[in-house]
Amino acid sequence: MNKFRREIAALPRDARDTLFLLSVIALIVLPQAENLPWWCTAITAMVLVWRGTLAIEARPLPSKWWRAGLLVLAVAATFATHRTLLGRDPGVTLVVVLLALKTLELRARRDAFVLFFLGFFAMLTNFFYSQSLMTAFTMLLALLGLLTALINAHMPVGKPPLMQAARTAGWMALLGAPIMLALFLLFPRFAPLWGTPSDAMAGRTGLSNTMRVGTIAELALDDSIAARIKFDNGRAPPQSQMYFRGPVLTQFDGREWTALPPWARGAQSAANLRTSGAPVRYEITLEPNHRPWLLTLDAAQSAPEAPGFEVTGTPDLQWIANRPVSDLVRYRAESYTQFLSGPTRQTGALRSYLALPPGLNPRTAALAAEMRAQPELANADTPAFVRAAMQRLRTGGYTYTLEPGVYGANTADEFWFDRKEGFCEHIASAFVVLMRGLGIPARIVTGYQGGELNSVDDYWILRQSDAHAWTEVWQEGMGWVRVDPTAAVSPGRVGQSQRLAPQPGLFAGAIGAMSPTLSQNVRAAWEAVNNSWNQWVLNYTQSRQLNLLKSIGFEAPSLEDLAYVLLYLLVGASLAGAAWTLWERSQHDPWLRLLGQARTRLAKAGLKMPETAPPRQMAAQAEARFGPAAGAVRDWLLKLEAQRYAKASPASLAALRSEFRRLNWPALNPRR
Amino acid sequence: MIASLRSRIDGWFLSRRPPSDTLELTQRNVYIVPTRAGWTLAATLLVLLIASINYQLNLGYLLTFLLAGSVAVGMHVCHATLRGLAMHLTPPDAHYAGAAAVFRVVLHNTRRSVRYGIGMAVRGSGQWGWTDVPAEGTSTVEIAFKPERRGLHPVPPLTAETRFPLGTFRVWTVWRPAAQMLVYPTPEAHPPPLPPGEPFSGPAATSAALRSQSAGEYDGLRAYRRGDPLKLVVWKKAARAQATGSEELVSRDMQQTQREELWLDAQATSLVDPEARASRLCAWVLMADRLGVDYGIRIAGRVVQPSQGEAHRRACLEALALC
Numbered sequence: 001m002n003k004f005r006r007e008i009a010a011l012p013r014d015a016r017d018t019l020f021l022l023s024v025i026a027l028i029v030l031p032q033a034e035n036l037p038w039w040c041t042a043i044t045a046m047v048l049v050w051r052g053t054l055a056i057e058a059r060p061l062p063s064k065w066w067r068a069g070l071l072v073l074a075v076a077a078t079f080a081t082h083r084t085l086l087g088r089d090p091g092v093t094l095v096v097v098l099l100a101l102k103t104l105e106l107r108a109r110r111d112a113f114v115l116f117f118l119g120f121f122a123m124l125t126n127f128f129y130s131q132s133l134m135t136a137f138t139m140l141l142a143l144l145g146l147l148t149a150l151i152n153a154h155m156p157v158g159k160p161p162l163m164q165a166a167r168t169a170g171w172m173a174l175l176g177a178p179i180m181l182a183l184f185l186l187f188p189r190f191a192p193l194w195g196t197p198s199d200a201m202a203g204r205t206g207l208s209n210t211m212r213v214g215t216i217a218e219l220a221l222d223d224s225i226a227a228r229i230k231f232d233n234g235r236a237p238p239q240s241q242m243y244f245r246g247p248v249l250t251q252f253d254g255r256e257w258t259a260l261p262p263w264a265r266g267a268q269s270a271a272n273l274r275t276s277g278a279p280v281r282y283e284i285t286l287e288p289n290h291r292p293w294l295l296t297l298d299a300a301q302s303a304p305e306a307p308g309f310e311v312t313g314t315p316d317l318q319w320i321a322n323r324p325v326s327d328l329v330r331y332r333a334e335s336y337t338q339f340l341s342g343p344t345r346q347t348g349a350l351r352s353y354l355a356l357p358p359g360l361n362p363r364t365a366a367l368a369a370e371m372r373a374q375p376e377l378a379n380a381d382t383p384a385f386v387r388a389a390m391q392r393l394r395t396g397g398y399t400y401t402l403e404p405g406v407y408g409a410n411t412a413d414e415f416w417f418d419r420k421e422g423f424c425e426h427i428a429s430a431f432v433v434l435m436r437g438l439g440i441p442a443r444i445v446t447g448y449q450g451g452e453l454n455s456v457d458d459y460w461i462l463r464q465s466d467a468h469a470w471t472e473v474w475q476e477g478m479g480w481v482r483v484d485p486t487a488a489v490s491p492g493r494v495g496q497s498q499r500l501a502p503q504p505g506l507f508a509g510a511i512g513a514m515s516p517t518l519s520q521n522v523r524a525a526w527e528a529v530n531n532s533w534n535q536w537v538l539n540y541t542q543s544r545q546l547n548l549l550k551s552i553g554f555e556a557p558s559l560e561d562l563a564y565v566l567l568y569l570l571v572g573a574s575l576a577g578a579a580w581t582l583w584e585r586s587q588h589d590p591w592l593r594l595l596g597q598a599r600t601r602l603a604k605a606g607l608k609m610p611e612t613a614p615p616r617q618m619a620a621q622a623e624a625r626f627g628p629a630a631g632a633v634r635d636w637l638l639k640l641e642a643q644r645y646a647k648a649s650p651a652s653l654a655a656l657r658s659e660f661r662r663l664n665w666p667a668l669n670p671r672r
Numbered sequence: 673m674i675a676s677l678r679s680r681i682d683g684w685f686l687s688r689r690p691p692s693d694t695l696e697l698t699q700r701n702v703y704i705v706p707t708r709a710g711w712t713l714a715a716t717l718l719v720l721l722i723a724s725i726n727y728q729l730n731l732g733y734l735l736t737f738l739l740a741g742s743v744a745v746g747m748h749v750c751h752a753t754l755r756g757l758a759m760h761l762t763p764p765d766a767h768y769a770g771a772a773a774v775f776r777v778v779l780h781n782t783r784r785s786v787r788y789g790i791g792m793a794v795r796g797s798g799q800w801g802w803t804d805v806p807a808e809g810t811s812t813v814e815i816a817f818k819p820e821r822r823g824l825h826p827v828p829p830l831t832a833e834t835r836f837p838l839g840t841f842r843v844w845t846v847w848r849p850a851a852q853m854l855v856y857p858t859p860e861a862h863p864p865p866l867p868p869g870e871p872f873s874g875p876a877a878t879s880a881a882l883r884s885q886s887a888g889e890y891d892g893l894r895a896y897r898r899g900d901p902l903k904l905v906v907w908k909k910a911a912r913a914q915a916t917g918s919e920e921l922v923s924r925d926m927q928q929t930q931r932e933e934l935w936l937d938a939q940a941t942s943l944v945d946p947e948a949r950a951s952r953l954c955a956w957v958l959m960a961d962r963l964g965v966d967y968g969i970r971i972a973g974r975v976v977q978p979s980q981g982e983a984h985r986r987a988c989l990e991a992l993a994l995c
Contacts, residue, residue, distance in 0.1 A: 088727075109839070110709075113709045113712060113839070117712060117713065117716040120716055120720065120735075120739060121716065121719065121720065123735060124720050124723055124724070124729070124732050124735055124736075127727075127729045127731045127732050127735070128727060128729070131729065131730065131731040135731070136731055136734070139731075139735065140738075143735065143738065143739065147742060147838070150837070150838050150839065151836070151837040151838065153839065154788070154789050154835050154836045154837055154838065154839050155788045155789050155804070155836065156789050156791075156802045157788070157789065157802050157803060157804045158804075160788070160804075165837075168749075168837055169742075169837075171745075172742045172745045172746055172749065172837065173738065173741075173742050175741075175742075175745040176738055176739075176740075176741025176742035176743075176744060176745045177738065177741060178741070179737065179740065179741030179744055179745075180734065180737040180738040180740070180741040181737075183733075183737040183740065183741070184733055184734055184737050187733065187737070189725075190725050192725065192726045192727070192728060326727070326728060327727075327728040327729070327730070537730055537731070537734070538730045538731065539730075540730055577748075581699055584756070589782050590782050590784070590808060591782070649809075652808060652809075653808040654784070654807075654808065
């Protein structure tokens with residue numbers, strides 16, 4: 001390590017600066033490597049290493065044909081990958097490639113500037129994919145790195161140590177932080193200028209409007225956070241009742257369940273929600289999922305209070321926002337865990353909950369017919385059929401597994417008769433097909449079940465792996481009733497929220513082997529930190545801005561008031577700056593100041609001297625007055641003189657200043 | 673049109689500055705404007721802001737505002753790099769036209785931090801000398817300047833500039849030093865030999881005669897001419913001349929010893945152009961000085977009585993510079 005440092009120190013300044021800049025660029029690009037096309041990462045890494053080697057070996061830069069060739073290649077590859085050059089993802093790819101290629105012509109200061117500006121832009125593109133605390137920290141480091149490189153580029157004399165520039169950069173960022181804070185708090189938050197482009201949705205995991213049998217099983221491995229819930233006063237309902245409602249799926253084509261199109265759903269009043277018991281109040285922080293629905297605990301009677309969104313309800317108890325949740329959103333809601341909904345009498349609208357794809361799943365249809373024909377189920381009502389089906393799931397040797405394998409065309413048949421194993425969506429799907437075969441209206445509800453309490457900050461955390469599918473069957477006189485067939489197969493899955501945990505990684509495994517609770521605690525603490533980051537920084541929205549104004553005394557704050565406050569701050573800061581300049585002007589030459597201090601000190605001892613007395617004269621008079629006691633003072637005064645007038649100054653002013661403080665000044669009673 | 677307007681504004685601007693050999697840089701005489709890179713950075717900030725708004729990136733806002741804050745601090749740092757600095761000009765030595773002159777400017781920093789990346793140049797020359805000024809210390813910058821014409825010139829206006837730390841702002845000052853600079857004519861590259869001596873005249877004749885009696889027989893010296901006998905060559909002087917790299921020989925002027933003295937006269941150059949005359953006389957002065965003979969000059973009504981030595985040479989060159 002030391003050898004490496006010495007080698008770096010021995011490099012000529014150009015090479016050292018270039019290597020530093022290259023490593024800062026690598027730091028900027030690295031976090032998004034997984035989001036970039038593989039070739040982009042490869043070209044970037046190759047070019048950076050190439051440029052670094054050229055710098056170390058002091059070889060000439062490649063000709064412009066290399067650069068042009070690589071650029072054409074990159075643009076072509078971008079087009080091949082994204083099928084367009086416009087939009088967010090191709091833009092990010094191009095920015096990263098340009099940033100790397102620009103280093104190949106890093107010669108003049110102008111080129112360096114282009115590199116810096118591309119660098120700042122590439123930093124922002126990181127935030128498209130992640131705004132986590134970790135990303136923020138990495139980018140802060142990268143920003144300081146870029147500033148350091150920029151400052152270093154403006155120190156033309158000699159070979160100043162990079163630490164010097166880094167220190168200046170750190171100071172500048174520190175002094176700039178209040179400005180950042182003021183702007184961040186007060187800069188009005190506008191709605192997106194031209195709408196979030198559609199490709200912002202790409203590459204996101206989470207629930208969707210459709211459920212192909214097997215999609216939720218994929219989510220089960222995804223440990224990322226879907227939402228955080230804070231219950232008022234910490235009063236959370238029992239975990240077995242924590243069903244968070246997502247899309248309700250009605251139509252089935254044999255493989256895929258889809259929601260009813262909006263026009264077929266009807267008005268919200270059709271939901272006919274009837275609640276009992278006390279409501280649960282809570283606040284949800286929903287991670288961006290780029291879907292319009294807002295997750296609520298089953299079932300919310302009134303729309304969640306989501307600032308900046310217009311929320312409407314659907315007959316199947318979903319809450320839909322007017323735009324996709326493209327950023328972290330926080331909202332309050334109120335839910336009743338005891339509820340019934342839907343029509344209590346048979347209506348024509350229920351017919352769409354009976355439809356099955358024709359010709360598929362014949363054995364399930366036969367099973368339904370068989371059940372209907374059973375004597376003990378003759379004239380049975382819906383609850384009886386549900387009990388019978390659940391009984392079959394419990395006792396028929398069905399198992400809950402994360403890897404049920406690939407299902408064929410007749411998914412319900414395969415589940416009921418052949419494989420007898422599946423994840424929640426297989427079970428729910430097969431259950432609904434059977435119910436519909438029995439002539440009972442049924443539907444699939446997807447969402448999240450359970451969650452996990454973080455003991456550090458008392459937030460409940462819903463992960464993608466908590467994604468769940470359950471069913472609702474319609475019952476005469478009751479309406480829609482929740483039935484969770486998975487609970488019959490694997491009782492532990494619901495309630496205690498037993499997860500099918502994926503294999504822990506090497507590192508987590510090692511920590512887990514040392515202390516099983518340690519890794520859990522570390523994770524809980526880390527997620528709590530992350531959560532407060534989300535709550536305070538990422539979730540700082542327009543409404544919170546206006547709340548801030550309210551708390552400092554505005555009665556009905558508006559965006560204009562924000563601008564006024566910002567303006568006042570600006571004026572205030574300018575006045576403070578002007579005052580500071582005036583103060584600075586009154587500060588005289590430090591040498592004269594020090595001499596003045598010495599004069600004051602001697603006057604205190606009884607030796608008054610005119611302001612014009614030079615140090616040598618002061619030294620002579622002090623010696624005449626105090627004798628040998630003033631020896632140290634005399635020496636010091638002569639050194640002060642030398643500091644100002646000698647060709648090579650023996651001591652710095654700072655040293656003289658500290659010596660002044662330690663100096664043994666002559667006593668008050670003079671020698672008479 | 674624009675150029676002439678600009679130079680007039682420039683002249684007016686310069687005339688407002690009182691000339692002085694020391695300059696304390698304060699709020700009043702330090703100027704700041706964004707550089708092209710500064711404008712580009714402003715555009716980058718705008719793009720970052722728009723992207724943050726459009727993609728609703730709170731972290732993007734933070735990045736944009738932190739960068740903006742740092743740039744604002746950088747503006748202040750940039751201005752403070754020059755503000756409070758004191759500059760002292762060491763008056764330049766006289767020198768020959770066409771040769772590079774060097775001004776030395778001593779920069780005094782009374783602040784407790786280093787001032788980095790300060791460039792100094794003759795205004796409009798574009799030839800920058802860069803320096804850092806240590807904390808509570810001084811540093812000296814040498815500024816090269818090539819005066820074209822002989823004469824007594826004011827030191828050209830100087831400028832100090834810095835772009836530290838981010839290069840987004842240019843902070844500069846203009847300084848009109850009070851010192852004047854004497855520029856001698858360019859010595860002619862290959863001058864003909866020194867002219868022959870002239871008979872003593874006027875009061876100088878008696879003094880020279882007196883001197884010759886006391887000092888011995890060799891008073892008249894002239895440059896070696898072809899045909900001079902070798903024993904007339906002053907070998908002592910020849911050796912000294914050779915040590916300084918010149919090949920010139922000097923002969924004793926036996927016949928004219930008591931009756932002639934060396935006058936470098938503009939008339940004797942047989943040149944018409946006054947600049948060429950000054951140039952040749954300059955070369956002759958240097959030659960005579962090197963030979964260690966007495967010489968006087970006469971040009972354009974100015975007369976410097978024959979003598980020798982450093983002060984005399986300066987007086988002669990000054991007369992040549994100012995004639």
